[in-house]
Amino acid sequence: MPQAAALDLLLLPTWLVPVEPAGVVFTDYALGIRDGLIAFMGPRAEGLAQPHREKRELPGCLLAPGLVNAHGHGAMSLFRGLADDLPLMSWLQDHIWPAEAKWVDEAFIRDGMDLAIAEQIKGGISCFADMYFYPAVAAERIHESGARAQISVPVLDFPVPGARDSDDALRQGIALFDELRAHPRISLAFGPHAPYTVGDANLEQVRVLANQLDAPIQMHVHETAFEVQQAVDATGERPLARLARLGLLGPRFQAVHMTQVNDEDLAMLVEYNCSVVHCPESNLKLASGFCPIERLWQAGVNVAIGTDGAASNNDLDLLAETRTAALLAKAVAGSATAVDAHRALRMATLNGARALGLDGCIGSLEVGKAADVVAFDLSGLALQPIYNPVSQLIYAAGRDCVSHLWVAGQALLDGGRLTGFDEAELIARASAWGERIAEGAPR
Incomplete structure (x- = not known):
């Protein structure tokens, strides 16, 4: 049998929450991405056995749909x-x-x-x-x-x-x-x-x-x-x-x-x-x-x-x-x-x-769907201890715990850093608009 094509990226979080089926939290799971799609989901050991070009360990992270x-x-x-x-x-x-x-x-x-x-x-x-x-x-x-x-x-x-x-x-x-x-x-x-x-x-x-x-x-x-x-x-x-x-x-x-x-x-x-x-x-x-x-x-x-x-x-x-x-x-x-x-x-x-009519493509972590995936880092002091990672995410976490974001398999946020924007330049442009608008804004 021909060998399966290598995964472009293998993600190894502490928790994986697919959203569909509802109410499920997987531990020691892996998610593999190929050609912008989710190509593998399963136990960590099975994921590591898959041929892959890149591996990303995400300890303390909860992986969810974007x-x-x-x-x-x-x-x-x-x-x-x-x-x-x-x-x-x-x-x-x-x-x-x-x-x-x-x-x-x-x-x-x-x-x-x-x-x-x-x-x-x-x-x-x-x-x-x-x-x-x-x-x-x-x-x-x-x-x-x-x-x-x-x-x-x-x-x-x-x-x-x-x-x-x-x-x-x-x-x-x-x-x-x-x-x-x-x-x-x-x-x-x-x-x-x-x-x-x-x-x-x-x-x-x-x-x-x-x-x-x-x-x-x-x-x-x-x-x-x-x-x-x-x-x-x-x-x-x-x-x-x-x-x-x-x-x-x-x-x-x-x-x-x-x-x-x-x-x-x-x-x-x-x-x-x-x-x-x-x-x-x-x-x-x-x-x-x-x-x-x-x-x-x-x-x-x-x-x-x-x-x-x-x-x-x-x-x-x-x-x-x-x-x-x-x-x-x-x-x-x-x-x-x-x-x-x-x-x-x-x-x-x-x-x-x-x-938005996009549930056939995104919204849950399922093989065949687009690899729109977010990693939430729940390892911080204010999030301990963790009894239920989803409850902790909704009721205790803030957006500062977002560490990674992939859209169609492309990393738009890597370790909390924007990959496609210069953050300082964005701030400068917004500040310039703010100064102009404040000087002439209707009162």
Whole structure:
């Protein structure tokens, strides 16, 4: 029999958490990577017997699927801390939208995306969803970085940076779909901003194009009680019901926030098999409300985790976001057993991949899937002793314990060091933007 081709890389952690099957922790296991895919998983001794070109011992480390940040606005990292401690509509209308109109251009997106990608890589995020302006520029930066992402084409009823109107945005989006159709790491979605910023005509255009291109739709929905009540007062219809009537809901629909969920909303989410992207820290900071994720989970709704943008969070730390989600779920459900540590990790990995339509490729450690893998170093003082490594990861660890990250088998973080970015140069560029914006920011 011909000998199997050598593994490109053999990883030897203390613990391996595949996420699928659920609730499993392997000790003294090995994971082998070949041609960007997971080619071997099994006991350490069997792994060492496999021919391999490189071996990496990871003592004290937990190996898991790369984290999936299912919602964010990457380039908004350059607005981090610009307008804090404000309610959503004041934050958005009086501060963020004016700042975007003044400052957002291709250079802003380029530098902001580099900052956001690097921050996410250092936090163990291998894949993220990005919804912001100049999506072609964002795609170029993601391509160069080696990260994996879903980019949403922004659609609003008024002019935005990079698009004269919604028709212009959609034309550019279709061109980008054609350009990136075969890209191995970047997928496209449509991103109508919210029910209160996009009218029926444009939503119907999005529905038609999404169906034609088999594309997902990501949208802020039921972010606040005010948004829902305003819609009911104006039309007698809740926003989610309106989206159902217009034909937007379905397995490819990603409903971001969903802090307001009544029985009818829950029934629609289940009926149409939508995913909900929970952004707990942004919701808490803007006092938007609490997404009832335990109730959604028990009903069978796929719930993923997103950081939202750094302008409203104020970081892109998905590990901390997941901890907050787990703790908040217990308080909202009134049950200490709600969203245990393994389920929390699943929301931050496989559920996120499923929401983005990428669960056949990423989100769990399985032979044949892409080698998007993160190593968490749990050997630090504050993490001892370790009875349950997954509980320790969710409830005690921070993103500073992320030591390595591979995307499609390529190392983007090695021993805590970015391989594709000059960190000092990123800081300098961000600081320069901060000085400019602070001097002329709207007050």
